[in-house]
Amino acid sequence: MIRLPLVLFLSAALFSTGVYGVLARRNGVLVLMSIELMLNAVNINLVAFGAALHDLTGQVFALFVITVAAAEVGIGLAIVILIYRNRETINVDEVNLLKW
Amino acid sequence: MTGAEIAFVVIGVAAVVGAIRVVTARNVVRAALYLVVTLSAVAGVYLLLAAEFVAWVQILIYVGAIVILFLFGLMLTKAPIGREALDNQRRGVAFLVGVAILAGLVYLIQGAFDWDAARIDPLEGSVAAVGSSIFSRFVLPFEVISFLLLAALIGAIVLSRKEDRP
Numbered sequence: 086m087i088r089l090p091l092v093l094f095l096s097a098a099l100f101s102t103g104v105y106g107v108l109a110r111r112n113g114v115l116v117l118m119s120i121e122l123m124l125n126a127v128n129i130n131l132v133a134f135g136a137a138l139h140d141l142t143g144q145v146f147a148l149f150v151i152t153v154a155a156a157e158v159g160i161g162l163a164i165v166i167l168i169y170r171n172r173e174t175i176n177v178d179e180v181n182l183l184k185w
Numbered sequence: 186m187t188g189a190e191i192a193f194v195v196i197g198v199a200a201v202v203g204a205i206r207v208v209t210a211r212n213v214v215r216a217a218l219y220l221v222v223t224l225s226a227v228a229g230v231y232l233l234l235a236a237e238f239v240a241w242v243q244i245l246i247y248v249g250a251i252v253i254l255f256l257f258g259l260m261l262t263k264a265p266i267g268r269e270a271l272d273n274q275r276r277g278v279a280f281l282v283g284v285a286i287l288a289g290l291v292y293l294i295q296g297a298f299d300w301d302a303a304r305i306d307p308l309e310g311s312v313a314a315v316g317s318s319i320f321s322r323f324v325l326p327f328e329v330i331s332f333l334l335l336a337a338l339i340g341a342i343v344l345s346r347k348e349d350r351p
Contacts, residue, residue: 086187086189086190086304086305086306087187087189087190087193087233087234087304087305088190088300088301088303088304088305089298089303089304089305090294090295090298090300090303091190091193091194091197092193092230092234092305093290093294093298094291094294095193095197095200095201095230097286097287097290097291097294098197098201098204098287099200099201099204099223099227100286100290101283101284101286101287101290102201102204102205102207102208102283103204103208104279104282104283104286105208105279105280105282105283106207106208108275108278108279108282108283109208109272109273109275109276109279109280110208110271110272110273111271111272111273112213112264112270112271113262114213114255114258114259114262114264115207115208115213115216115271117255117258118207118216118217118220118255119207119208121220121224121247121251122204122207122208122220122223125223125224125227125247128227128239128243129227129230129231132230132231132234132236132239133234133305135236136234136235136236136305136306137303137304137305141311141314141315141318142318144236144238144239144311144315145315145318145319145323147236147239148238148239148242148315148319149326149327149330151239151242151243151246151247152246152330152333152334153330153333154246154247154251155246155250155251155334156333156334156337156338157337158251158254158255159254159337159338159341160337160340160341160344162254162255162257162258162341163340163341163342163344163345164344165258165262166258166261166262166345167344167345169261169262169263175262175264178273
């Protein structure tokens with residue numbers, strides 16, 4: 086027996102930590118790690134509401150989100166390695182070729 | 186507080202402390218290892234919510250595969266050490282945005298749910314039910330997401346391959 090708002094508070098804390106990380110970090114790999122924190126917060130919410138409503142759809146969608154996160158990390162790291170090969174840096178604030 | 190809630194609070198504090206260390210660590214490898222702490226704690230939360238299949242998938246995919254991928258990415262790119270090299274100059278604004286989002290979410294959650302009435306009473310033994318749900322009701326999204334994963338991994342191989350082939 087767990088109170089639902091307690092789980093939602095944990096999820097909110099993880100999400101805002103991830104937002105801080107995305108905004109404050111300038112290393113590309115660390116930005117991707119912060120995105121993982123936000124995706125985990127979303128997954129906690131999905132599983133918690135699924136358990137509270139006695140519906141398995143939440144768990145199924147958490148599995149789908151984990152799969153999309155795996156695809157996102159694969160593509161993201163390939164892009165980061167490509168940027169490093171071309172620019173000798175992975176600082177996201179120095180990659181400003183498309184910045185107006 | 187019930188025993189499950191005490192266990193949840195302990196695991197949740199571990200998850201939040203690990204997450205804060207992920208976004209503040211001055212060494213990139215340490216950030217990746219603190220990410221392991223957070224992801225394992227989230228797997229513990231799934232176990233407390235009786236979602237054991239999601240918990241083990243979390244251990245296998247996140248802790249087993251994605252963190253290793255991160256470590257390879259850190260090794261292939263020369264990562265500097267130190268706060269100025271890893272963080273940008275707008276840390277204060279980022280901190281304010283994070284705190285504002287946290288405060289807004291906490292305000293909305295405590296206004297939307299009754300503290301004593303909204304309880305989770307987890308259903309037990311859900312692996313077989315999750316499997317039959319995926320392969321009956323969600324079989325089309327499952328196939329679509331399999332194809333998405335295949336396309337993403339082929340794209341990653343194509344992107345990171347060296348160009349100088351004959």
